[in-house]
Amino acid sequence: MSLKHGLLGLLTYGDMSGYDLEKLFKRSIGFFWKAQISQIYRDLHDMEKKGWLTSDRIIQTDKPNKQVFHITESGMSELDRWLTDYDVSGDFNLRIGILVRVFFSLRRPKEELIFLLERYRQGCQKALNELNLGEDAITNVYKPNLDGASMAKSFDPIDCDGKPDPDNMLYLNAALSYGRHYYAMQMQWCEETIASLKNISE
Amino acid sequence: MSLKHGLLGLLTYGDMSGYDLEKLFKRSIGFFWKAQISQIYRDLHDMEKKGWLTSDRIIQTDKPNKQVFHITESGMSELDRWLTDYDVSGDFNLRIGILVRVFFSLRRPKEELIFLLERYRQGCQKALNELNLGEDAITNVYKPNLDGASMAKSFDPIDCDGKPDPDNMLYLNAALSYGRHYYAMQMQWCEETIASLKNISE
DNA sequence: TGGGTCATGTAACCTGTTACATGATTAG
DNA sequence: CTAATCATGTAACAGGTTACATGACCCA
Numbered sequence: 001m002s003l004k005h006g007l008l009g010l011l012t013y014g015d016m017s018g019y020d021l022e023k024l025f026k027r028s029i030g031f032f033w034k035a036q037i038s039q040i041y042r043d044l045h046d047m048e049k050k051g052w053l054t055s056d057r058i059i060q061t062d063k064p065n066k067q068v069f070h071i072t073e074s075g076m077s078e079l080d081r082w083l084t085d086y087d088v089s090g091d092f093n094l095r096i097g098i099l100v101r102v103f104f105s106l107r108r109p110k111e112e113l114i115f116l117l118e119r120y121r122q123g124c125q126k127a128l129n130e131l132n133l134g135e136d137a138i139t140n141v142y143k144p145n146l147d148g149a150s151m152a153k154s155f156d157p158i159d160c161d162g163k164p165d166p167d168n169m170l171y172l173n174a175a176l177s178y179g180r181h182y183y184a185m186q187m188q189w190c191e192e193t194i195a196s197l198k199n200i201s202e
Numbered sequence: 203m204s205l206k207h208g209l210l211g212l213l214t215y216g217d218m219s220g221y222d223l224e225k226l227f228k229r230s231i232g233f234f235w236k237a238q239i240s241q242i243y244r245d246l247h248d249m250e251k252k253g254w255l256t257s258d259r260i261i262q263t264d265k266p267n268k269q270v271f272h273i274t275e276s277g278m279s280e281l282d283r284w285l286t287d288y289d290v291s292g293d294f295n296l297r298i299g300i301l302v303r304v305f306f307s308l309r310r311p312k313e314e315l316i317f318l319l320e321r322y323r324q325g326c327q328k329a330l331n332e333l334n335l336g337e338d339a340i341t342n343v344y345k346p347n348l349d350g351a352s353m354a355k356s357f358d359p360i361d362c363d364g365k366p367d368p369d370n371m372l373y374l375n376a377a378l379s380y381g382r383h384y385y386a387m388q389m390q391w392c393e394e395t396i397a398s399l400k401n402i403s404e
Numbered sequence: 405t406g407g408g409t410c411a412t413g414t415a416a417c418c419t420g421t422t423a424c425a426t427g428a429t430t431a432g
Numbered sequence: 433c434t435a436a437t438c439a440t441g442t443a444a445c446a447g448g449t450t451a452c453a454t455g456a457c458c459c460a
Contacts, residue, residue: 001418002299009306019439032301039420041441064428064439083310086303088322092329095448097204099234099377101288104211106370108285120290127294168308170402174395175301178388185387186380193376200372203446221411241448243413266411266456297420 003035004043008052008079011071017058018044019066031131031179044069052078102193114197121190128183135176205237206245210254210281213273219260220246221268233333233381246271254280304395316399323392330385337378 006029010021018041025035047053052075058066071079098120105113208231212223220243227237249255254277260268273281300322307315 002297002302003419005306006302009302009309012306012309017439018441029302029305032296032298034295034297034420036421038422038441043419045441060439062429063437064426066439079306080309083303083306084314086299086318088300088318088325091298091300091322092325093236093448094234095204095236096234096293096380097288098290098293099380100204100208100211100231101285102373102377102380103231104214104281104285105373107214107282112286116288116290120293123290123294166402170398171304171307174398175304177394178298178301178304178391181387181391185383189380189383192379196372196376200368205447219411220413238449240413240450245447247413262411264457265409266454268411295420 002033003039004047004052005079005082006033006035007040007043007047008071008075008082011053011069012076012079015068015070017066017068021069027134031134032175047075050078051075110197110200114194117190117194117197121187121194124183124187124190128180128187131176131179131183204235205241206249206254207281207284208235208237209242209245209249210273210277210284213255213271214278214281217258217270217272219268219270223271229336233336234377249277252280253277312399312402316396319392319396319399323389323396326385326388326392330382330389333378333381333385 006025007021010016010024010028016024018037021044022035022037022040025040029035044053044055048055048069052072053069054072055067055069058068060066098116101116102113208227209223212218212226212230218226220239223246224237224239224242227242231237246255246257250257250271254274255271256274257269257271260270262268300318303318304315
């Protein structure tokens with residue numbers, strides 16, 4: 001379980017609607033956890049039923065009305081419970097689809113796998129570029145597109161004087177650093193594997 | 203979707219029961235895709251309904267009876283369709299729980315995260331050891347514990363003369379190589395992150 | 405006598421995906 | 433005129449997890 005906890009975490013920075021959350025999610029946790037907007041809405045309503053959130057319906061005339069969620073004491077303690085009890089063993093239940101594909105490659109021509117790995121490498125490169133863009137956006141005087149109450153000002157790791165919050169940046173950097181390691185590792189693996197496939201087929 | 207395709211792939215090596223498949227799965231694809239036995243049974247029955255498999259009930263007197271599954275032409279073509287159409291984009295829908303945990307670490311004492319990362323590093327070390335043990339078992343005249351009809355002889359990447367099948371080993375090695383890269387990368391990331399956390403707190 | 409292996413599964417649940425629907429406003 | 437953005441969701445489905453149940457045999 002974790003989309004719920006991701007959303008709880010983001011809601012500690014301020015009250016937001018599902019729509020706001022999705023955008024913030026994409027620019028932050030989204031680099032290592034993909035979420036569908038439909039699931040965000042569902043989980044928000046689930047969490048409201050559990051008492052982890054409350055919500056207010058904001059009437060707007062120029063735009064559609066919005067439902068703004070607020071984390072409760074109970075939600076806060078659930079978040080802290082999750083953080084404290086976090087069990088790493090679940091992280092070793094891997095599901096790396098590409099390796100299943102590689103494993104059964106004897107059934108297909110070698111060129112097909114080389115082509116596939118080339119596409120995979122490109123995908124990694126693209127993801128790495130997006131990660132670096134996201135990092136730039138955050139570290140270089142990044143400002144979320146606030147429109148008053150809707151977006152949490154305090155999410156911004158840069159404080160009011162324009163200086164980064166060193167602790168928040170530390171954790172953000174740790175996560176981004178994983179991303180860089182991860183994609184670089186995979187690109188290297190692709191290149192090595194492609195090379196070994198080409199050696200054999202010559 | 204992919205447990206089904208993993209099972210289809212293994213069944214190309216020979217007819218097996220759900221129980222046999224689970225053991226074989228653990229020693230092969232299991233290094234990069236974890237499966238529950240209950241799901242294996244369910245998916246086998248689903249696939250039989252779809253016509254990808256047929257099954258025979260084998261009556262045994264000393265042991266419980268078993269249901270042995272056989273891949274059909276239709277199952278073979280589904281496997282090949284999946285191999286050919288494999289879409290890498292799904293592999294970039296990451297869900298790396300530990301990074302969500304790291305991202306919200308400002309809410310918890312630093313020591314807690316250091317402790318968590320230390321456990322994570324140990325988990326990687328353990329997974330890496332298991333991978334190496336598995337590799338040894340396969341490359342050094344590995345023989346699956348065959349008991350006649352139940353286990354597929356042809357799964358063994360070592361042929362009848364005791365020499366490895368070079369092509370099959372190539373794909374197996376590519377997958378194992380990913381595993382080594384993957385765990386080594388994560389261990390390095392843990393060490394770097396722990397070091398940076400300790401620097402700050404001093 | 406107790407625990408492990410053999411061998412099968414069911415049921416409830418949780419999580420995530422895909423496709424669809426509505427309808428106004430705004431920018432190119 | 434068209435596409436995007438704002439803002440909300442529902443329904444059906446696919447995939448994975450957890451807990452439970454049965455019952456015999458074998459080994460220490």
